[in-house]
Amino acid sequence: MNAIKYHFADSIATLTFVREESRNAIDELLIAEMGEAIRKVCIDQARALVVTGTGSAFCAGADLKMVSRLMEEGPSAVVTRFLAPLQNVLAALRSLPLPVIAAVNGSCFAGGLELALCCDLVLASDDARFADAHSRHGLLPAIGGVQGLLRSVGAFKAREMLYTGDAYDAQQMMAAGIVSRVIPKADLAVEARKLALSLCERSPAGLARMKQMVADEETMDWGTAARYELAVTSARLSGSDPAEGVRAFRERRKPEFTDAP
Structure with a gap:
């Protein structure tokens, strides 16, 4: 795998985005490798999954350079080669019959936020930032982001986040109900694993x-x-x-x- 690092130990699977040079933006390769990693989670019979990123970002959303290339081929290319496959892989993530923990280590924007909203619990480093951001590029959420925000923060806050595209810090997102815990960045991986281990003790x-x-x-x-x-x-x-x-x-x-x- 080139876009994702997969690790399994002590009944815990860890999926780490490693496209650090692009702030872990989502492209066709990352989608394919994420699907492969989710299949490994099932094969390994993991009892908890941690999803995280490297560098300054958890996931900065869609790789807009890739989206631009696809748009030159026409809207159908964006849908069939990017949005539909991404929706499928996030549906697979949501349907995993085990706790999925997002350990948000930095920027969590647009598609990255939609991805985090597909997880069961969200831990955030104290320097993490969250934004829908689609409105800044004339785009729309296409993989469940609107519903995820509605259910997490309610209609008024969802509208604010969607319309403005503004970024919010981890404490603000904890107050809004998306983030469960805010953790010093140096301790995030340890605390996410500690939580996963505690969940492995449950049925x-x-x-x-x-x-x-x-x-x-x-x-x-x-x-x-x-x-x-x-x-x-x-x-x-x-x-x-x-x-x-x-x-x-x-x-x-x-x-x-x-x-x-």
Whole structure:
């Protein structure tokens, strides 16, 4: 791989963008390698995934030099060779049945922000910056960015971020609800791994069900959600992990979970 570094150890997969010379901008190669890395996550049966970048950027968004070349061929080239493949790979990232942690080490702009919004948890270095930025180039979010912002920060803040394209620091994004924790840059990788290790101690099947429940319940009213949760929990209780979790609590030891996601 040339655009991405993939590492797997202790049940944790780490996907690192290494196009530092272009601030980890998204091009066709990065999309292809990201798809390959996600397949490796599944093959390795990882229990958590950390996505991060190198240098001053997490991901600066689309590689506009590449987009410019594709636009010379016509709008369909941009859609079929860039946007549609990127949408597919982000859908695969979202659907992974395990916790996905974005460790945002710097600039997180446009498509990079859309990518971060596809993760389950966002940790940010204290110098990280976030912006939608599409409006600055006459472009539009095309891979779920509008919905991601609406669900994360609400309509008014989403409009502000979309219309202005302004950049916000990590503390502002934590206040808005996108960032979970702000961490000194030197400690970001260690803290992301520490969080991933703690999640590896949870039931993989339980976390997979929780992740699906969050996705399913976003548009449900309370009554529908309550009935749905009862049905999912009832089915879940037939697995081994719930009994093991309760038994381990009673015996004052760490649980050993075995149910597959």
